[in-house]
Amino acid sequence: MRKPIVAGNWKMNKTVADAVTLVSDLKLDLADLLGVDIVVCPPFTALKSVVDTVSGSRIYVGAQNMHWEKSGAFTGEISAEMLREIYVHYVILGHSERRQYFGETDEIVNKKTKAAHAANLKPIVCVGETLAEREGGNTFAVIEKQVRGSLNGLTKMELTNTIVAYEPVWAIGTGKTATTAQAQEVHAHIRKLLAAISDDTTAQSVRIQYGGSVKASNAKELFSQPDIDGGLIGGASLEPRSFIEIVKAALK
Numbered sequence: 001m002r003k004p005i006v007a008g009n010w011k012m013n014k015t016v017a018d019a020v021t022l023v024s025d026l027k028l029d030l031a032d033l034l035g036v037d038i039v040v041c042p043p044f045t046a047l048k049s050v051v052d053t054v055s056g057s058r059i060y061v062g063a064q065n066m067h068w069e070k071s072g073a074f075t076g077e078i079s080a081e082m083l084r085e086i087y088v089h090y091v092i093l094g095h096s097e098r099r100q101y102f103g104e105t106d107e108i109v110n111k112k113t114k115a116a117h118a119a120n121l122k123p124i125v126c127v128g129e130t131l132a133e134r135e136g137g138n139t140f141a142v143i144e145k146q147v148r149g150s151l152n153g154l155t156k157m158e159l160t161n162t163i164v165a166y167e168p169v170w171a172i173g174t175g176k177t178a179t180t181a182q183a184q185e186v187h188a189h190i191r192k193l194l195a196a197i198s199d200d201t202t203a204q205s206v207r208i209q210y211g212g213s214v215k216a217s218n219a220k221e222l223f224s225q226p227d228i229d230g231g232l233i234g235g236a237s238l239e240p241r242s243f244i245e246i247v248k249a250a251l252k
């Protein structure tokens with residue numbers, strides 16, 4: 001059985017004070033929750049304060065991005081070692097906003113994924129098609145290119161410790177959500193790709209999240225699908241009660 005994982009991607013939201021207030025509220029309900037891995041991903045400025053606040057609980061902290069080099073002349077960037085130093089455990093890589101606004105390619109995501117593993121960070125690697133790609137019947141081809149490119153060269157152990165997040169770009173922040181059948185179909189396709197890249201045993205061990213306008217009202221139905229192992233949550237993760245309800249919906 002794959003343990004469900006629910007991660008909140010706060011994006012460019014929350015001051016340090018706001019972040020501490022939010023995770024303090026989450027701790028009241030989720031600090032000792034078993035059966036689901038819980039991750040919060042605040043902006044860089046709030047990471048250390050959030051790590052300190054959730055210390056001793058079952059809530060993990062993730063970053064929203066990182067550079068693939070250990071150090072160097074990369075103004076404005078953060079390395080995996082810097083994240084590990086403050087006890088960050090996860091990192092989101094290749095989010096569609098990084099791909100769209102900052103030109104990140106599968107090759108860049110692949111380098112970051114390998115660097116994350118080298119530093120003992122667990123990467124959450126995002127893949128997903130645009131509305132034009134879905135309407136053009138290219139969903140599977142786009143997903144295959146992103147999965148193979150982003151995960152190229154990973155060992156079986158590294159794949160097992162990678163979380164794949166399927167986020168249809170057309171459903172992120174739009175209020176539109178893939179139907180349960182659409183989401184499950186793509187998740188099953190990703191698992192077949194993982195088996196082709198490695199083997200079936202490895203593929204069955206990889207957790208695949210769904211992201212894209214997940215709400216408390218639709219989470220349980222989505223998470224009940226055989227190949228959907230939780231969610232990468234955007235807007236709904238900024239409000240404690242909605243995030244708590246989504247986390248609890250992932251309990252098997």
